[in-house]
Amino acid sequence: MEKVKLFYHNHCFDGAVSVALMQIFLQEYYHKKYFVEYIPLVHAPGFSYDKRMFVADINVILDFVYPGCCEVQWWFDHHPTTFLNHEDRKKFENNNYKGHYQWSPAADSTTIVIKDYLNKKFNFSFSKELNKLIDWVSIIDSACFSSPEIMVEILEPAPAFAIILGLSQNDELASKFIKDLVALQSLEKMSRKPYWSKKINEIRQQNWDLIEDIKENMQIINRIAVINLGNKEANGYNKFIPYYLDSTILYAITLLKYENSFKISLSANPWDDMVINGESHDIGKLCKEHGGGGHFAVGGISFTEKKDAQLTLELIIKTLKEKPVKS
Numbered sequence: 665m666e667k668v669k670l671f672y673h674n675h676c677f678d679g680a681v682s683v684a685l686m687q688i689f690l691q692e693y694y695h696k697k698y699f700v701e702y703i704p705l706v707h708a709p710g711f712s713y714d715k716r717m718f719v720a721d722i723n724v725i726l727d728f729v730y731p732g733c734c735e736v737q738w739w740f741d742h743h744p745t746t747f748l749n750h751e752d753r754k755k756f757e758n759n760n761y762k763g764h765y766q767w768s769p770a771a772d773s774t775t776i777v778i779k780d781y782l783n784k785k786f787n788f789s790f791s792k793e794l795n796k797l798i799d800w801v802s803i804i805d806s807a808c809f810s811s812p813e814i815m816v817e818i819l820e821p822a823p824a825f826a827i828i829l830g831l832s833q834n835d836e837l838a839s840k841f842i843k844d845l846v847a848l849q850s851l852e853k854m855s856r857k858p859y860w861s862k863k864i865n866e867i868r869q870q871n872w873d874l875i876e877d878i879k880e881n882m883q884i885i886n887r888i889a890v891i892n893l894g895n896k897e898a899n900g901y902n903k904f905i906p907y908y909l910d911s912t913i914l915y916a917i918t919l920l921k922y923e924n925s926f927k928i929s930l931s932a933n934p935w936d937d938m939v940i941n942g943e944s945h946d947i948g949k950l951c952k953e954h955g956g957g958g959h960f961a962v963g964g965i966s967f968t969e970k971k972d973a974q975l976t977l978e979l980i981i982k983t984l985k986e987k988p989v990k991s
């Protein structure tokens with residue numbers, strides 16, 4: 665039996681679904697059974713591949729860094745940051761690879777890159793249900809939700825599984841998710857299995873508890889929501905809840921407590937016109953000024969001491985109250 669090794673982006677819904685899609689394609693298109701191994705990868709400073717990783721008959725990398733060596737037959741990604749260095753990028757641009765490689769930085773997910781490529785090159789289509797799943801993955805991976813309800817009420821299986829995979833530190837859980845998705849080819853059917861329905865209920869309950877905590881500890885002044893959860897250890901945070909509770913909030917700043925640290929989570933309301941038009945404060949930039957980082961509408965800063973976190977929180981609130989300056 666041929667051996668397939670599938671490397672993918674860990675703790676990520678897009679990565680895990682991409683692996684399932686690829687396995688479904690290989691099995692159905694080539695009418696074969698494979699010995700399959702799933703290997704999660706995480707971004708870390710100094711990450712690089714080692715040729716000894718790619719000893720299977722078929723080596724696949726999905727939703728992760730460009731491999732830059734000839735032992736990988738399939739590589740699909742959409743991350744703009746996929747190339748580790750300039751030489752790798754040149755190699756790829758000069759078609760210096762053997763195999764099926766596709767990089768689409770404008771795509772909302774790797775699943776859509778896979779779908780389009782397999783359709784064009786092999787005339788292969790996934791089932792209607794899997795295509796619906798690919799749409800969900802794209803919405804979730806690009807955070808283009810029509811409203812905060814989707815990620816707060818978690819009524820649909822896709823956001824539920826996305827949250828479960830994102831929070832889990834357990835690689836076995838991701839492997840089980842992929843295996844079950846390959847077998848059932850339906851998140852709807854998976855969500856009715858006792859193992860997964862229990863997990864889905866747990867994260868829904870956790871979220872309702874968090875909503876209560878936020879309600880009790882949120883103060884809104886000048887459209888800025890200040891949420892102090894610094895007295896209770898966080899069990900995962902959901903940055904959409906403030907906007908779910910009050911859609912007029914423009915910024916939400918939350919103090920979170922973890923086992924050995926504190927964190928400020930800062931975001932701008934992605935459904936507010938000021939944020940959509942880029943007229944709000946640049947959250948990532950603001951966080952960076954205080955030692956953290958992020959994107960235009962969401963960011964975070966970590967601290968070891970609570971008093972430092974509180975001091976920074978006050979400084980940021982002061983800046984948020986001022987009119988943003990265009991840079």
Ligand SMILES: [Mn+2]
Binds near residue numbers: 679773
């Ligand atoms: Mn992705």
